[in-house]
Amino acid sequence: MLKTWIEILLVSTRLGLTSFGGPVAHLGYFRDEYVKKRQWLDERSYADLVALCQFLPGPASSQVGISIGIVRGGLVGGFISWFGFTMPSVIALILFAYFVTGFQAEDAGWITGLKIVAVAVVAQAIMGMGKNLAPDRPRIAIAVIAAVCALFFPTAIGQIAIIIIAGVTGYIMYRNQDVPKADKLAISISKKTGAAAWILFAGLLIGLPLLRQLFPSIWMAMFDTFYRVGSIVFGGGHVVLPMIEREVVPPGWISEETFLAGYGAAQAVPGPLFTFASYLGASMNGVTGALVATAAMFLPSFLLVVGMLPFWNFLREKSSVQAALMGVNAAVVGILLAALYDPVWTSAIKSTGDFALALAAFALLVYFKLPPWLVVLLAAAGGIVLGLIG
Template structure:
């Protein structure tokens, strides 16, 4: 019960995106409750940056696994995720019932996404592409992402960046990782990897034999959750391409996701409900996060060994730089091109970006400001 209580508390209060979530987790789990030390926490964060999927959610799942086994991992995820899923599903219901996609406050939600993604881009660049070489990788990947706007193209770009990183950084030294005390071993990890890869391969192959919309949703969101590196903001371009939904509807949900605490991947709840009601929302959320569970359970027993390999860390540097580039491309298309249609829209972007970056207002306040300004502009 302690695990889910703490997770719900974090799920209700963790605003600000993945980087902020990592800070909230450290304060709660390391400093306050002392469930683990800083060195082990840093290693878990490194692991979750290495894996595709929502990094902050995976950190929470990992700590739950260490504290209470597989059930502890599930409860940690449930508590952290459920509040924002419920709020976004309620938002989807409201928008569907009112049809108010063109209202000023909805447009304000779309505009605030520009400021939030730009802010995330700056933060990720400082940590993931801090030097000339990795900035160059990021720019090249952004250009390629815009020129090849497909899911296969994005995966190919990430793989190519990983190969370059391996070749360029392979001589750098990596410190050995601390060992983790787990209630499950390598056999469970191998089974988890088999399930992960089995679903990733079989779901698209079997799709022609199933006409169910729920199967299609599960296939789409499982695939997206399996191959997106870099966390919530980077899922934006792939979801925008994979999910058949109008850009206005999509960006309204993305903007709303900034106003709620918890992981940005809960946007799946909003999109799933828009596609197939409450059942669609539940299927989308489960499919989006299931790969994270399987990957974390599959990798934790082997992480101490993997972490010490120089080649893995070298490739990861290239992959992380590619993530920055993909996010840069997403900032332009679809975020900027769909949200900013005139001078007043761009003025709102400048105001919200300044409040977020310079004055460091909480994201929820930025969202409210953008909603208010969008409503005012709509009345002019």
């Protein structure tokens, strides 16, 4: 098992160092590494995990990474997968909090290149997932309708509603058909452990505000604040930022200027945007503050995944659930298709040069089969060139 854990650490750390472009792009990188290259799970199982994590509050891409780590290496594997994927951006943002102020990341040419490569990564993921998860006209229709609805209702609640409606549609359409069984996920967590995780998740959510009143300190206040935000936020990192701002700026924990500087830096690093908590914690109370804020922000995600996975195989094996998941998986393709346009395309493609770079990155990924990390580096260099000639 030690060999497996080392493998998980090495793979997840490389992803943590190269996965630029936000949560949708992360899912594309994960699919390329875990499904296509290493075959740790099949396409349907991966899409099922993505759909499950869309239902849970917290950073969906981090939760998918934790889930894959658990499937591969148990609870320890899940933690290692999260650690490897998250720590590069945590370290970068802690260093930024100590040494840099006022950095406008969005103006840097290499950041432009990293945004552009996300277009290619997401497009490649949609192509691959679409072939497997929307192979016939009914499911193509579900995917297209889901994409249109996601564009017009671009909220976390809208996304969850789309998945639910697609699941009902899939159940109605495929309940009387022979649905191919999905591969059973190798989940070593017991249902008792899952139930304990749910109890701990709810207990902390309810109990931390009380403990904060009984034992007032900056550390208890920080842990309560970041745990609560991580427990209730839907919609990914861009949604969590205004929620945190309301918690840390008005009390005077951090200035608006420092907050905004960190927001710019968070866009510049790979990995999950939720590591913005690391920057805030470091700005407030040094490295210890960063560790407390990071642990509190991601702990709910870990508990929710551990709470759900022991029951997931049981649910997936039911023919009615499998029929519903056929609709859900098609909707996931549609939601990714909508995300390809907004926010990925709209934030990255601003000129003819941007589109040309995205097209080149897509060709390098899909047709020349270059590894994603190399395409990321080439796109960053391309962004610098575009900045110089633009």
